[in-house]
Amino acid sequence: MAEGILVFIEQRQGKIRKASLEALSEAYKQAKTAGGNVTALIVGKDVKSLAGTLPKYHPHKVLVVDGADFENYSTDAYANALAEGVKSVSPKYVFAANTSMAKDLIARVAARLDAPCVSDVTDFESEGNNLLARRPQFSGKAYTVFEFNSPLAFMTLRPNVFAVQESSNNVNCPIEDLQVAAGDIKARVTETHASAGNKIELSEASIIVSGGRGIKGPENWPVLQNLCDALGAALGASRAVVDAGWIDHQHQVGQTGKTVSPQLYIACGISGAIQHLAGMNSSKVIVAINNNPDAEIFKHATYGIVGDCLDVVPKLTEEIKKLHANN
Amino acid sequence: MKIAVCVKAVPDTESKIAIAGDKKNIDFNGVRIITSPYDEFAIEEALKLKEKNGGETTVFSVGGAEATDVLRDSLARGIDSAVHINDEEFAGLDPLSTAKVLAAALKDGGYDAIFCGQQGVGGDNNQVPVMLAELLNMAQASIIVKLEIDGNKFKAEREIEGAHEFVEGTLPAVFSTQKGLNEPRYPSIKGVMAARRKEIAVKNAEALGVKGQFTVESRKVKVKEMALPKERPLGRKLDGDADAQVKQLVELLKTEARVI
Numbered sequence: 001m002a003e004g005i006l007v008f009i010e011q012r013q014g015k016i017r018k019a020s021l022e023a024l025s026e027a028y029k030q031a032k033t034a035g036g037n038v039t040a041l042i043v044g045k046d047v048k049s050l051a052g053t054l055p056k057y058h059p060h061k062v063l064v065v066d067g068a069d070f071e072n073y074s075t076d077a078y079a080n081a082l083a084e085g086v087k088s089v090s091p092k093y094v095f096a097a098n099t100s101m102a103k104d105l106i107a108r109v110a111a112r113l114d115a116p117c118v119s120d121v122t123d124f125e126s127e128g129n130n131l132l133a134r135r136p137q138f139s140g141k142a143y144t145v146f147e148f149n150s151p152l153a154f155m156t157l158r159p160n161v162f163a164v165q166e167s168s169n170n171v172n173c174p175i176e177d178l179q180v181a182a183g184d185i186k187a188r189v190t191e192t193h194a195s196a197g198n199k200i201e202l203s204e205a206s207i208i209v210s211g212g213r214g215i216k217g218p219e220n221w222p223v224l225q226n227l228c229d230a231l232g233a234a235l236g237a238s239r240a241v242v243d244a245g246w247i248d249h250q251h252q253v254g255q256t257g258k259t260v261s262p263q264l265y266i267a268c269g270i271s272g273a274i275q276h277l278a279g280m281n282s283s284k285v286i287v288a289i290n291n292n293p294d295a296e297i298f299k300h301a302t303y304g305i306v307g308d309c310l311d312v313v314p315k316l317t318e319e320i321k322k323l324h325a326n327n
Numbered sequence: 328m329k330i331a332v333c334v335k336a337v338p339d340t341e342s343k344i345a346i347a348g349d350k351k352n353i354d355f356n357g358v359r360i361i362t363s364p365y366d367e368f369a370i371e372e373a374l375k376l377k378e379k380n381g382g383e384t385t386v387f388s389v390g391g392a393e394a395t396d397v398l399r400d401s402l403a404r405g406i407d408s409a410v411h412i413n414d415e416e417f418a419g420l421d422p423l424s425t426a427k428v429l430a431a432a433l434k435d436g437g438y439d440a441i442f443c444g445q446q447g448v449g450g451d452n453n454q455v456p457v458m459l460a461e462l463l464n465m466a467q468a469s470i471i472v473k474l475e476i477d478g479n480k481f482k483a484e485r486e487i488e489g490a491h492e493f494v495e496g497t498l499p500a501v502f503s504t505q506k507g508l509n510e511p512r513y514p515s516i517k518g519v520m521a522a523r524r525k526e527i528a529v530k531n532a533e534a535l536g537v538k539g540q541f542t543v544e545s546r547k548v549k550v551k552e553m554a555l556p557k558e559r560p561l562g563r564k565l566d567g568d569a570d571a572q573v574k575q576l577v578e579l580l581k582t583e584a585r586v587i
């Protein structure tokens with residue numbers, strides 16, 4: 001019988017995504033309920049040493065698919081790698097972080113193996129040895145619990161929701177090669193261009209400062225960027241200002257932008273439209289700065305400041321700097 | 328060129344959401360149904376491709392009666408023909424089953440390019456397009472913001488975390504579309520009138536040769552329960568002038584919320 005959890009570990013350019021470590025840590029936790037072992041699978045070229053950093057997250061085994069064909073991401077080669085990984089360990093569940101790579105890959109492999117998939121899971125429940133997946137739907141206006149009726153099921157986990165648990169002791173586990181043929185590659189990534197802008201990726205940031213139409217104009221981004229720098233935060237934006245051409249779409253939070261779940265989300269001059277809330281209402285703490293006391297965003301904010309954000313944000317930046325100077 | 332578009336009928340994103348009595352779905356009473364916003368980019372890209380290369384465009388939707396208006400909307404924008412895939416057995420399908428039904432409808436069509444939205448809003452699965460690509464054994468480029476097609480080669484751009492990547496491949500392919508790809512046109516009055524007169528082909532499970540394959544019992548993933556989110560505890564507006572509010576905020580973030 002299939003048992004245990006296989007975790008797909010995403011790496012790009014020699015760096016493992018933090019969200020993959022969250023998925024691996026959560027798999028360790030859930031395997032206590034679901035039973036069986038946790039196996040981590042990493043795919044790439046020259047990723048052996050990266051694989052060596054995984055045992056401290058408590059997998060029972062690390063599988064490595066390594067080869068020139070896997071250097072750049074292609075759906076086809078990576079799908080072959082993951083499908084072979086599943087065949088070799090026959091897990092009951094496959095976990096991955098819900099990233100742009102996962103959105104391209106995981107459901108394709110699920111279809112190949114005729115298995116169901118639930119995306120963007122934010123919580124687990126259990127029934128005997130079975131996991132149930134809970135996730136927001138309808139822009140966070142409803143939550144759905146899914147149950148599986150299948151020997152194999154795939155799940156992607158929302159980044160920044162689950163905690164990374166690493167062992168400080170020396171932990172060892174077998175690290176094994178898995179030979180996989182890349183197969184027929186129908187499309188492949190030929191170039192990757194790093195974007196200017198956020199040094200910290202929005203979906204992984206633990207603090208986000210976002211600006212909307214209330215910041216008045218693109219000339220005022222530095223006001224928000226200073227607060228970002230003081231807090232070590234990433235800069236987000238509403239769709240209204242992206243559409244107005246004030247900032248690149250990669251900063252957009254919301255239904256047609258990114259879904260984020262930081263510890264702290266500071267919304268500056270953002271009205272709180274449902275499509276914006278959809279992208280950020282699972283944040284732990286929400287601060288709203290808005291000059292309209294009746295703005296919808298205040299209904300969702302943990303703390304609200306009624307005021308002009310161009311006046312409040314610089315003051316907040318100074319206060320944060322003072323706090324850090326005193327520590 | 329033969330071009331297909333898949334569209335999903337979904338609740339308007341502004342809708343107030345209530346849970347149905349059986350707690351397995353939302354209550355569709357009084358909910359306005361629209362074409363999933365991402366599918367508008369798929370329709371537009373199909374129309375642009377036809378304008379450039381010639382050919383024909385067909386739109387498909389799996390759904391109940393609500394899908395009719397959505398298919399008419401596609402026709403009104405300029406899509407040539409529409410197929411409504413409707414059967415009681417298809418009610419409430421999960422993404423894998425939806426992809427299988429679509430694959431059954433599309434597999435013998437000889438399509439060079441199939442356009443989907445990157446996500447059907449509401450369900451928010453991001454699954455059907457890449458599952459469809461797998462089932463049809465086609466190349467894919469998902470969540471794309473730019474596409475060039477030259478002969479049977481394509482080059483697509485996708486936004487990934489902190490970067491843009493370029494995917495090159497060979498047709499036939501499935502593309503899933505993201506905001507930024509194009510500016511969807513609105514239906515013209517003339518288009519709306521013409522769409523009203525067009526016939527929408529209807530296919531059921533039997534016509535697709537899949538009767539009995541998608542019964543509720545056979546589904547591999549089911550909704551156990553739906554619920555409204557827990558209300559966030561009512562937020563606190565801070566008092567005093569800007570200086571006082573900022574001082575209070577920093578204190579609360581540090582000692583109460585412990586996030587800085």
Ligand SMILES: Cc1cc2nc3c(=O)[nH]c(=O)nc-3n(C[C@H](O)[C@H](O)[C@H](O)COP(=O)(O)OP(=O)(O)OC[C@H]3O[C@@H](n4cnc5c(N)ncnc54)[C@H](O)[C@@H]3O)c2cc1C
Nearest residue numbers: 212213214238239240254255256257269271275276291309
């Ligand atoms: C299908 C669809 C998808 C969408 N997807 C997204 C999405 O992904 N992300 C998104 O954000 N939106 C999305 N939207 C748009 C959304 O509905 C709103 O239009 C948008 O979020 C509004 O942006 P905003 O809050 O910046 O602007 P506004 O709604 O104009 O709000 C500006 C706010 O700033 C306040 N303000 C003005 N001046 C000041 C000042 N000096 N100091 C402080 N506050 C001030 C005002 O009181 C107001 O509340 C989508 C819409 C649709 C239909």
Ligand SMILES: Nc1ncnc2c1ncn2[C@@H]1O[C@H](COP(=O)(O)O)[C@@H](O)[C@H]1O
Nearest residue numbers: 333334389443444446447452453454455
């Ligand atoms: N019932 C359906 N009928 C036709 N196309 C669909 C259906 N469900 C999903 N799709 C297509 O798949 C895309 C992604 O949907 P999803 O995987 O449900 O988020 C949608 O934008 C549509 O293009």
